[in-house]
Amino acid sequence: MTTALIGEQIAKEITEVFPDAVVAADKAAVVVTSKSLYQVAEFLKNAPALDFDYLTNLTAVDYVDYFEVVYHLISLKHNCSLVLKTRCHDRDRPVVPSVVNLWRSADFQEREAYDLMGIIFDGHPNLKRLLLWEGFVGHPLRRDYL
Amino acid sequence: MEVERYEIPSPHEIDVAEGLKINSLMAASQQPIPDPDKWLDEEIRRNVLITTVDYVLDWARSRSIFPLMFGLACCAFEMIGTATSRFDIARFGMDIFRWSPRQADLMIVAGTLTWKMAPAVKLVYEQMAEPKWVIAMGQCTISGGPFRESYSVVPGINRIIPVDVYVPGCPPRPEGLIHGIRKIHEKIVKESIKKA
Amino acid sequence: MTIKTEPFILNMGPQHPSTHGVFRMRVTLDGEVVVDVEPVIGYLHRGIEKMGENRTYTQIIPLTDRLDYVASMTNNFAYVLAVEKLAGLEVPERAEYLRIIMAETMRIASHLMAVGFFLNDLGAMMTPVLYMWREREKLLDLYEMVCGQRLTYNYMRIGGVSQDVPEEFLPALKRFVAEMPGFIDEYDQLLSQNEVLLARTKGVCILPRDTAINTAASGPVLRASGVKWDLRKADTYSIYDRFDFDVPVGTVGDCYDRYWVRMQEMRQSVRILEQAIAQLPEGEVCARVPHLLRPPIGEVYGHIEAPRGELGFYLVSDNSIAPYRFHIRPPTLINLTALKDMVIGWKVADLIITFGSIDVCLGEIDR
Numbered sequence: 001m002t003t004a005l006i007g008e009q010i011a012k013e014i015t016e017v018f019p020d021a022v023v024a025a026d027k028a029a030v031v032v033t034s035k036s037l038y039q040v041a042e043f044l045k046n047a048p049a050l051d052f053d054y055l056t057n058l059t060a061v062d063y064v065d066y067f068e069v070v071y072h073l074i075s076l077k078h079n080c081s082l083v084l085k086t087r088c089h090d091r092d093r094p095v096v097p098s099v100v101n102l103w104r105s106a107d108f109q110e111r112e113a114y115d116l117m118g119i120i121f122d123g124h125p126n127l128k129r130l131l132l133w134e135g136f137v138g139h140p141l142r143r144d145y146l
Numbered sequence: 147m148e149v150e151r152y153e154i155p156s157p158h159e160i161d162v163a164e165g166l167k168i169n170s171l172m173a174a175s176q177q178p179i180p181d182p183d184k185w186l187d188e189e190i191r192r193n194v195l196i197t198t199v200d201y202v203l204d205w206a207r208s209r210s211i212f213p214l215m216f217g218l219a220c221c222a223f224e225m226i227g228t229a230t231s232r233f234d235i236a237r238f239g240m241d242i243f244r245w246s247p248r249q250a251d252l253m254i255v256a257g258t259l260t261w262k263m264a265p266a267v268k269l270v271y272e273q274m275a276e277p278k279w280v281i282a283m284g285q286c287t288i289s290g291g292p293f294r295e296s297y298s299v300v301p302g303i304n305r306i307i308p309v310d311v312y313v314p315g316c317p318p319r320p321e322g323l324i325h326g327i328r329k330i331h332e333k334i335v336k337e338s339i340k341k342a
Numbered sequence: 343m344t345i346k347t348e349p350f351i352l353n354m355g356p357q358h359p360s361t362h363g364v365f366r367m368r369v370t371l372d373g374e375v376v377v378d379v380e381p382v383i384g385y386l387h388r389g390i391e392k393m394g395e396n397r398t399y400t401q402i403i404p405l406t407d408r409l410d411y412v413a414s415m416t417n418n419f420a421y422v423l424a425v426e427k428l429a430g431l432e433v434p435e436r437a438e439y440l441r442i443i444m445a446e447t448m449r450i451a452s453h454l455m456a457v458g459f460f461l462n463d464l465g466a467m468m469t470p471v472l473y474m475w476r477e478r479e480k481l482l483d484l485y486e487m488v489c490g491q492r493l494t495y496n497y498m499r500i501g502g503v504s505q506d507v508p509e510e511f512l513p514a515l516k517r518f519v520a521e522m523p524g525f526i527d528e529y530d531q532l533l534s535q536n537e538v539l540l541a542r543t544k545g546v547c548i549l550p551r552d553t554a555i556n557t558a559a560s561g562p563v564l565r566a567s568g569v570k571w572d573l574r575k576a577d578t579y580s581i582y583d584r585f586d587f588d589v590p591v592g593t594v595g596d597c598y599d600r601y602w603v604r605m606q607e608m609r610q611s612v613r614i615l616e617q618a619i620a621q622l623p624e625g626e627v628c629a630r631v632p633h634l635l636r637p638p639i640g641e642v643y644g645h646i647e648a649p650r651g652e653l654g655f656y657l658v659s660d661n662s663i664a665p666y667r668f669h670i671r672p673p674t675l676i677n678l679t680a681l682k683d684m685v686i687g688w689k690v691a692d693l694i695i696t697f698g699s700i701d702v703c704l705g706e707i708d709r
Contacts, residue, residue, distance in 0.1 A: 002577035028641075055558055057643060057671045059656050070656070072643055076555065076571055083643070105558030105676050116391070128161065131384035131708060132298065133262050135165025140297050140392055157368065157380060216357065218364055219386055219705055220411035220493055227492075230475045245359045263364055263385040266356050292404065295396075296389035317493050 003080045004028070010082060013050075017043055029070075029083035037086045038097045044073065044084070045102050051075045052082060055103035060113040062143045067094050067119055088119065098123040116141040167265050175264070175305040182308055207251075207277075208334040210239040211327075214250035216270065218257025221284035221317040225256045228320040238327060247273040252330065253307075254323075258286035258293055259300045271307045279333070281326050282309045285316045292316070349377055352690075356385045362459065362697075363704030374689045379682050383675075386708040394668030399425055399500060399635050402668065407494035409670065409706040413452035415444045415485075416648040417706075418498040423579055424644025424655040425500050429637040436625040437502035438581045442618050443515070444488075444497065445646075446611040450522070451481045452649035453604045453611075456701040460601060461533065463698035464542060470533065477525055480518055487511050500635060502628030512619065519615050526608055534605070543597035547684040547696040550595060557679040561651030562603045563700055567595035573647040584621070585614045600699040634663045643671075650674050650701055672706040 011025030014032070021036035032040050044052045057072040071084040088094040098121035100106050110121045111130040118139035121127055129136065138145055213235075217225055229235045229243060244250040247270045259267060271280070282303055285291035290301035303309060310333060313326035349372045356364040364385035370378035390409070394402050406421045407414045419441055426433065433441075455478065458471035482492045488507050489497040497504055533539060549559070554567040564571055572589040574582045590606035592599030637659040645654035651673025658667040677700050685693045 053555055056645070056652065057654055057656060057669075059667075059669045061658055061667045072654075072656075076569065079576060081577075103558065104553075104556050105679055107557075107679050108675055128158070129384075131387040133165045133168045133384070134158075134161040135169050140389060146297065160368075215359075220408055222363070223411060223493060226471075227475070227479075230472055230479075232475075232479050245357075258386060258388055260385060260387055262387065263356060266385075270357055292408070293388040293390075293393070296393060298387050298389055319492065 001079075002074065005080050005082045007083070010044075010050075013047075014040055014043065023087070029085050031085045031087060034086045034088055034096050038099065038102075041071075041084070041099050041102055044082070049078075051077050053077075053103075055099070055105050056081075058106050058109035058113065060117040060119050060141075062117060062141065064143055065089065067091075067117065069096050069113065069119065071099070094119045095122050097121070100124055115139070118142065164265070168261055171264050171268070171306075172261050175300070178302060178304040179306075179308045181304065182310060204335045208331040211252045211279075211330070211334075212242065212244050212250045213240050214247055214253045214270070214274070215243040215245060216253055216255050216267070218255070218259065218263065219286065221256035221286070224317040224320055225254060225283065225323065228323050233320040233324065235324070235327070238324075238331075240327070247271075248275065250274060251277065252279050252281065254281045254283055255287050255303055255307075256283040256317075258291060259303050259306070260298050261300055262298065264300055264306050267303070268306050277334075279310045279330055280307055281311045281313060281323075281330065283313045283315075283323060283326070284318060285314060288312050288314060347373065362702050365702065365704055365707075367693075367697075369690070369693065371690065376685050376688055376690065376693055379685055379693065381678060381681065383704075383707055386704050388709065390709045391668055391670065395664060395666070398663045399637075399665065400633070402665075403498065403500075404494070404496045406670075407496055409672075409709060410648065410650060410653070410674075410703045411493060411705045412455050412703050413448045413649045414493065414495050415448040415497060416452075416646065416653065418495065419445050419580075420644060420646040420648065420653045421655050422498045422500050423646060424642050424657055425635070425637065427644050428640060428642040428657055428659055429500075429635060431501050431629060431631060433502055433629060434626050435623050436506075437627045437629075439618055439622045440503050440507065440627065441498060442580060442582070442585075443615060443622075444485075444503075446614050446618070447481050447484065447515075449611045449649045450608050451478050453608050454478050456649070457529070457533075457601060457604055460695070460698040460701070461539075463695050464539065470529075473529070477522070484511065484514055484518065487514070499628055499631075501631035502626075504628070506627045512622075515615070516619060519612055519619065522612050523609065526605065526612075530605065534602070539601075540598065542691075542695065543601065543699075545594070546597050546692050547688055547699075548594060548596045549680055549684050553680055553683050554595065557676070557683075559651070559677050559680055560673050561648070561677070562600055562607065563651065563677050563680075565590065566592035566599035566603045568593060573645060573652060577645070579644075579646055585617050587614050597695055597699040600701075604701075636661050636663060641667075645671065648673060650703060650706075651677055653706075670706070670709055672709065674700065674702040675707045678702065678707070 007025040007030045011022045011030050015022050021032045021040050024031040044050050052073040052075045054074040054076050056074050059070045061068045067088045069086050073082045110124055113119050115129045115131050287303045290299050293299045294301050311326045311329045313322055315322050349370050352369045352371055354367045356366045366382040368380040390405050406417045409417045454474040458474040461470040489495050549567050551567045554564050570591045587610045590603050592603050639661050641658040643656045645652050654671035656669040657665050660666045684696050
């Protein structure tokens with residue numbers, strides 16, 4: 001059975017290495033700032049006790065004040081899972097660093113989040129629309145689209 | 147020996163050009179194309195001289211239609227099911243599903259049509275040679291189906307191409323598709339005699 | 343005299359015999375050798391995620407049917423499991439067993455299609471498909487007995503299944519389970535030692551183990567590369583812990599291994615079915631759940647082992663009758679990330695069969 005790691009414990013471990021990365025942590029998830037996202041992700045992937053090498057799911061949610069990008073990570077070796085989140089408060093040009101260099105499964109999923117939500121992933125080699133056509137006006141999954 | 151180098155457009159340019167095509171097709175398809183359904187009301191008036199030849203031609207034409215496999219989504223699997231040994235579309239002479247539009251008479255559009263796919267459907271329809279017929283299979287092709295309210299679904303393929311027979315269902319059973327094909331046979335027989 | 347060659351872009355367009363649906367690839371070729379592959383998708387994008395935000399939790403179940411339309415029951419299963427996790431609901435025993443029976447028969451039906459169309463791509467025009475469709479028709483008859491539909495079932499409900507199985511279901515299922523190993527042996531005999539299959543798929547387009555994990559491949563694609571990760575064992579859901587079955591794992595990660603893993607999984611599914619039929623209890627088939635379910639505020643990520651990989655649903659609830667965010671984690675879109683790695687350096691014919699061995703279903707890639 002995959003153990004879902006408790007967010008607060010992982011938040012403590014992250015704060016030891018990166019002091020001001022964690023914004024919030026509850027039982028399920030850890031929220032980090034978007035500036036420190038890449039370093040925290042690298043730490044989670046490479047740390048020997050954690051070893052999160054499998055990025056299952058990358059989603060974006062539009063809470064009206066901010067966008068939230070959610071990463072579901074799994075460690076195949078230790079059979080445990082974690083939810084990592086980051087927030088982005090700028091509605092006109094939301095920018096989040098891309099994790100494609102760490103986990104290649106983020107490639108298509110980040111393109112889809114850009115296409116449907118309008119979140120720009122900094123450092124993605126090929127950020128263009130995936131599901132809709134070039135020339136489509138707007139980002140359909142936002143709360144204020146039609 | 148000089149070799150001329152030709153310019154390969156970058157993927158971005160291709161995307162932008164296709165996007166413009168899709169947007170212009172979307173703007174041009176706001177009204178549905180009227181169905182070619184005059185054949186339902188016409189009576190068969192036979193001209194004595196050419197009746198036998200016409201009769202044989204229609205029989206041959208309707209009993210060996212080559213369908214074009216245009217399966218887009220779930221209804222494609224019921225179409226394949228019609229072609230397999232249990233429901234056996236080969237007994238109507240429609241054995242081989244052609245993949246090239248140049249070799250086909252009947253286009254069975256099965257599955258949801260989105261605006262991104264619409265220029266491809268129009269291109270394939272225009273590549274077919276006359277006489278040609280279209281079956282709209284499944285709710286998504288008739289009116290957009292369960293996805294009608296979506297931002298990217300064409301509300302019925304009769305916005306893009308004229309349709310001869312509609313087969314409702316989600317997905318329609320293979321027997322339903324065969325019923326639609328029998329209607330196409332009727333149409334071919336009636337229509338061709340009238341044209342003569 | 344030197345001959346100049348230059349790479350050119352071939353468009354394997356949305357309407358193509360071997361693309362398993364409306365999928366488009368822009369392939370850069372140097373002669374016949376593939377240099378670059380760019381998949382272009384979105385030709386079946388129906389906006390299911392946006393539509394899910396306007397429908398109640400039960401009204402989304404028919405929408406999930408149309409995602410992976412070859413294996414509709416498993417889509418329903420994944421979605422109702424996610425909602426039950428979010429709302430904290432218990433499911434009666436008989437419903438759990440019925441769900442497992444439906445999921446495993448669906449796995450057999452889906453793998454039959456996967457193997458059949460894989461061989462279609464290899465050049466055995468429709469003959470394996472017709473043989474395998476024979477068994478799939480028997481399964482579709484069973485489903486018609488249960489819920490009246492052949493392709494998009496809408497059978498599972500939040501809290502159980504929608505109705506009980508009729509009397510003639512169990513004898514027919516027992517007959518099917520008794521005959522199926524014989525049919526799988528027949529396919530094995532005809533296919534697995536076939537010279538053409540071996541020559542064209544052994545050692546072709548290998549997906550290395552590290553790449554498979556890094557690109558988050560799942561399902562038979564991951565297991566063929568040597569990673570023993572099956573969600574039915576690793577993150578057990580429903581009552582899979584009561585059944586005794588093995589997880590086939592490949593060695594090399596070539597096309598032959600992906601085909602072999604699917605054949606073995608069919609045998610294991612038959613094993614699970616025999617045990618489930620023997621243990622099926624009596625009882626009611628659906629828990630008492632309010633019509634307009636209002637789960638507590640929170641979020642959930644529920645995932646299962648679908649025939650094509652890990653199908654997951656991410657739901658965010660704000661205590662209203664419709665979800666705030668409804669996201670689907672499509673297994674085949676993420677399996678496709680590795681296509682470029684697998685294919686570069688091989689020829690166009692190998693590209694076609696590799697794509698067939700990943701076994702995509704466009705409904706869930708594009709949603």
